[in-house]
Amino acid sequence: MIKTALVTGGRKGIGRAVAERLLSEGYEVIVTGRSKNIELDNTRIAYVQCDNADLNSIKNTMDFIFEKYGRLDVLVNNAGIAPLERTDILLTSPESFDLVVTTNLRGTFFMCQSAAGKMIKLKESLPDYNPRIINISSVSAYTSSTNRGEYCISKAGISMVTQLFADRLADCSIPVFEIRPGIILTDMIEPVRDKYEKLIAGGLTPMKRIGRPEDVADCVSALISGKLDFATGQIINCDGGFSIRRL
Numbered sequence: 001m002i003k004t005a006l007v008t009g010g011r012k013g014i015g016r017a018v019a020e021r022l023l024s025e026g027y028e029v030i031v032t033g034r035s036k037n038i039e040l041d042n043t044r045i046a047y048v049q050c051d052n053a054d055l056n057s058i059k060n061t062m063d064f065i066f067e068k069y070g071r072l073d074v075l076v077n078n079a080g081i082a083p084l085e086r087t088d089i090l091l092t093s094p095e096s097f098d099l100v101v102t103t104n105l106r107g108t109f110f111m112c113q114s115a116a117g118k119m120i121k122l123k124e125s126l127p128d129y130n131p132r133i134i135n136i137s138s139v140s141a142y143t144s145s146t147n148r149g150e151y152c153i154s155k156a157g158i159s160m161v162t163q164l165f166a167d168r169l170a171d172c173s174i175p176v177f178e179i180r181p182g183i184i185l186t187d188m189i190e191p192v193r194d195k196y197e198k199l200i201a202g203g204l205t206p207m208k209r210i211g212r213p214e215d216v217a218d219c220v221s222a223l224i225s226g227k228l229d230f231a232t233g234q235i236i237n238c239d240g241g242f243s244i245r246r247l
Helices: 013-024 055-069 094-123 149-170 190-201 213-223
Strands: 004-007 028-033 046-049 074-077 132-136 176-181 235-238
Touching (some): 004 055, 013 028, 013 074, 013 213, 028 055, 094 132, 094 149, 132 213, 149 176, 213 235
Parallel strands (some): 004 028, 028 046, 074 132, 132 176, 176 235
């Protein structure tokens, strides 16, 4: 039976690169997004509408995948949004905070919960079924950006979500990992690309280039290989060395 992978927020950017990589490695790939009636340019990738801020949408998506494909081998929680506007934390609106935290953090938690329950049940009846969960967070999980505090909080929360599910699912032999991308060239970064490229050239990261979505896809590929399963709960910093403490 063909293995199946779900990449939330997989229409473009990091999610799309991950989806393409999983497809190249033989997975049946489904991506999600909030928009209706989307036709992807790659017809081999299936699209399902799912709003991470809507718990019913999460449940319906997971039910659909298990009913149609019979299994889910890889869940990549990538869906996330930026604040409505970058603004000082003294001026952060409750609307922006609730939207970002609900979508990025709560959505990831309940997507993990929904998938995990079905994965555990399927493992009881399907030999050689070895599912994995990967949560995409950000260096913002531990790096302060006071003009987008709600985003940092949501990503920090994803780190704990990963630890919690890695702990809970370890006895079920379902590894859970976290990837923390650094400065990656996506639509979210494009408006401030010049700023980041100057910082990188000035030594912000040991590797003197901005990251690519394919760099994150490489990390996903390594984590689903099975060679790192005993390292469940680990964090992969995909950041050009940003996380290295230097003098």
